[in-house]
Amino acid sequence: MQYIRIARFGGPEVLELAEQPTIPQPGHGEVRIKVLAAGTGFTDTFIRRGRYPDFKGPLPFTPGYDLVGVVEEAGPGVPAQLTGQLVADLCVVGGYAQYAIRPARFLVPVPDGVDPAEAVCIPLAYLTAYQMLTRYGRLPRGATILVIGASGTVGTALLDLARHLGLKAIGTCSATNMAVVERFGATAIDYRAGDFVAAVRGLTAGRAGGVGVDAAFDAIGGAHFARSFACLAPGGLLVGYGAQTMAVGGAGLASAALGLARLKLWNALSGLFGGRHAVFYNITSRRSAHPEDFKADMVTLFDLLRDRAIHPVVIDRLPLAAAREAHTRIDAGGLGGKIVLLPWPQGVISG
Numbered sequence: 001m002q003y004i005r006i007a008r009f010g011g012p013e014v015l016e017l018a019e020q021p022t023i024p025q026p027g028h029g030e031v032r033i034k035v036l037a038a039g040t041g042f043t044d045t046f047i048r049r050g051r052y053p054d055f056k057g058p059l060p061f062t063p064g065y066d067l068v069g070v071v072e073e074a075g076p077g078v079p080a081q082l083t084g085q086l087v088a089d090l091c092v093v094g095g096y097a098q099y100a101i102r103p104a105r106f107l108v109p110v111p112d113g114v115d116p117a118e119a120v121c122i123p124l125a126y127l128t129a130y131q132m133l134t135r136y137g138r139l140p141r142g143a144t145i146l147v148i149g150a151s152g153t154v155g156t157a158l159l160d161l162a163r164h165l166g167l168k169a170i171g172t173c174s175a176t177n178m179a180v181v182e183r184f185g186a187t188a189i190d191y192r193a194g195d196f197v198a199a200v201r202g203l204t205a206g207r208a209g210g211v212g213v214d215a216a217f218d219a220i221g222g223a224h225f226a227r228s229f230a231c232l233a234p235g236g237l238l239v240g241y242g243a244q245t246m247a248v249g250g251a252g253l254a255s256a257a258l259g260l261a262r263l264k265l266w267n268a269l270s271g272l273f274g275g276r277h278a279v280f281y282n283i284t285s286r287r288s289a290h291p292e293d294f295k296a297d298m299v300t301l302f303d304l305l306r307d308r309a310i311h312p313v314v315i316d317r318l319p320l321a322a323a324r325e326a327h328t329r330i331d332a333g334g335l336g337g338k339i340v341l342l343p344w345p346q347g348v349i350s351g
């Protein structure tokens with residue numbers, strides 16, 4: 001069995017391809033999954049750096065936030081009919097491997113005929129986008145949203161779902177990714193070329209609901225939340241969902257904490273801010289608090305994927321041995337989509 005191992009936190013060089021002679025056995029309530037596709041993304045690099053608040057080890061560990069694969073063996077206490085089922089899992093770590101031992105309780109079936117590499121875009125990127133768009137109130141068709149970092153995996157998922165839900169989208173990205181954003185029918189703003197707050201206000205001037213957007217989604221965090229909040233129309237909602245500047249070492253923990261405190265303050269004093277409010281979204285804590293929503297929303301998204309109503313952007317499919325290369329490219333930024341690791345050589349995925 002091949003897998004990727006991280007024995008110390010750091011740069012892409014800490015990702016090592018490792019092998020073991022035996023295949024792991026599932027324990028009570030667990031299954032062994034033959035992994036067909038492992039998603040890579042910014043959050044994996046956040047974990048690799050040792051900065052991710054929700055995972056600090058123990059070392060060594062196998063990274064990989066989400067996976068799609070076939071249940072090969074069910075442990076005691078798991079319904080035998082799960083065996084042979086294609087499933088998706090939001091595992092947080094453990095995806096970059098040919099096999100993963102996972103608790104059965106959070107697994108979601110993946111419909112037949114769906115490409116595993118596209119399916120693995122659902123558990124982290126699309127679920128985050130979908131829950132942020134739908135679980136804090138209903139945005140009516142025609143409402144306008146602002147997506148910060150619109151060329152990223154969550155950003156493109158937000159744009160794709162916005163298009164599906166009949167929303168208008170404005171997205172910030174760097175100049176090289178304007179076409180990625182525009183491909184989803186969104187208006188792109190190059191955030192490096194000027195003040196995006198002024199650009200959003202210009203684009204939304206004269207709107208019936210007031211200047212600004214109905215909802216904004218921001219994972220840059222810290223002081224950046226104030227700029228996104230300034231883009232809201234009266235009654236608008238800011239969803240913060242990350243601390244990207246802190247993750248890459250551009251700002252400290254204090255700045256990220258201040259960003260979170262601001263969200264709470266704006267929400268508590270919403271009346272003083274024209275009914276504008278703010279929340280923080282976290283996929284794993286929301287899954288723990290509302291496991292039934294997690295499963296229902298995953299099923300909805302897989303149905304949309306099967307029906308070709310949504311279109312995840314997979315920019316590359318690479319073997320496990322290329323995990324270092326994938327992280328180097330994510331660290332450099334500007335990817336415009338997701339790199340998926342395929343742990344098995346093409347054609348060796350069954351049995």
Ligand SMILES: NC(=O)c1ccc[n+]([C@@H]2O[C@H](COP(=O)([O-])OP(=O)(O)OC[C@H]3O[C@@H](n4cnc5c(N)ncnc54)[C@H](OP(=O)(O)O)[C@@H]3O)[C@@H](O)[C@H]2O)c1
Nearest residue numbers: 042149151152153154173174177219241242244282283334
């Ligand atoms: N809270 C949760 O539950 C949750 C769930 C999933 C992800 N996240 C977080 O969400 C963030 C995005 O994840 P991802 O997988 O989408 O990452 P990604 O694919 O690497 O995308 C990040 C995007 O951010 C853009 N960006 C960087 N600096 C920017 C700035 N100053 N202004 C605007 N855009 C900027 C980049 O755009 P350009 O390349 O075009 O410059 C890049 O496309 C990460 O911080 C991740 O940890 C949180």
